[in-house]
Amino acid sequence: MLRIAVLASGRGSNLQALIDAIEARGLDAAIVGVFSDKADAKALVRARDAGIDAFALDPKTFATRAEFDHALFEQIDTARPDMIFCAGYLRLIDERVVSARRGRIANIHPSLLPAFKGLRTHQQALAAGVAEHGASVHFVTPDLDGGPVIAQARVPVQAGDTAETLAQRVLAREHPLLVETARWLAAGRIGLSEDAVHVDGVASATPLQLGANNRFA
Numbered sequence: 616m617l618r619i620a621v622l623a624s625g626r627g628s629n630l631q632a633l634i635d636a637i638e639a640r641g642l643d644a645a646i647v648g649v650f651s652d653k654a655d656a657k658a659l660v661r662a663r664d665a666g667i668d669a670f671a672l673d674p675k676t677f678a679t680r681a682e683f684d685h686a687l688f689e690q691i692d693t694a695r696p697d698m699i700f701c702a703g704y705l706r707l708i709d710e711r712v713v714s715a716r717r718g719r720i721a722n723i724h725p726s727l728l729p730a731f732k733g734l735r736t737h738q739q740a741l742a743a744g745v746a747e748h749g750a751s752v753h754f755v756t757p758d759l760d761g762g763p764v765i766a767q768a769r770v771p772v773q774a775g776d777t778a779e780t781l782a783q784r785v786l787a788r789e790h791p792l793l794v795e796t797a798r799w800l801a802a803g804r805i806g807l808s809e810d811a812v813h814v815d816g817v818a819s820a821t822p823l824q825l826g827a828n829n830r831f832a
């Protein structure tokens with residue numbers, strides 16, 4: 616069974632999607648801990664409500680980002696996760712911490728990477744006038760939002776969309792995207808070698824695409 620740790624700074628709706636999928640027996644995995652840089656993150660409440668260990672560490676009590684990250688990941692390591700999902704985790708992670716866990720950290724980002732890295736991705740998409748937006752799950756590497764993309768969900772931009780309406784429709788697709796990615800990871804179908812995502816042992820040129828049935832094609 617895939618042991619998942621989740622890192623979250625806020626609302627935790629992606630965490631909730633994983634919890635719900637596991638409870639509904641739609642995902643053969645266990646969430647072995649939820650970790651946050653914010654003691655008041657709603658994600659921690661969601662975790663505790665589901666009987667999952669939840670842990671917060673305050674970055675302000677550390678002299679440097681690296682020290683904080685080392686302490687946080689030391690805690691994460693005690694839960695022995697196979698995969699660590701950043702789901703709305705709003706901090707950069709120290710390069711050495713990331714490199715030591717190559718292929719074991721993934722992040723969900725609300726854009727069709729490599730387009731619109733960073734913050735305010737929905738505003739960025741609207742300002743660029745794209746017809747299609749969406750979300751990506753990618754392996755985390757020291758390159759911010761630049762790690763190899765595993766899978767994507769595409770969302771058409773509609774006339775009259777605001778950043779809020781677009782964000783809502785993207786978020787609704789993030790949840791099944793993260794769950795389906797976790798399923799494929801749990802089944803051992805996805806890996807990272809060199810700089811490419813491997814699917815069923817073969818380097819994949821394009822990210823997996825989430826279909827209308829919430830499964831990869």
Ligand code: GRF
Pocket residue numbers: 623625626627628629630702703704723724725750786789
């Ligand atoms: C999501 O849009 C995620 O893609 C981004 O932050 C948001 C987190 O939402 N990285 P939630 O905390 O999972 O509800």
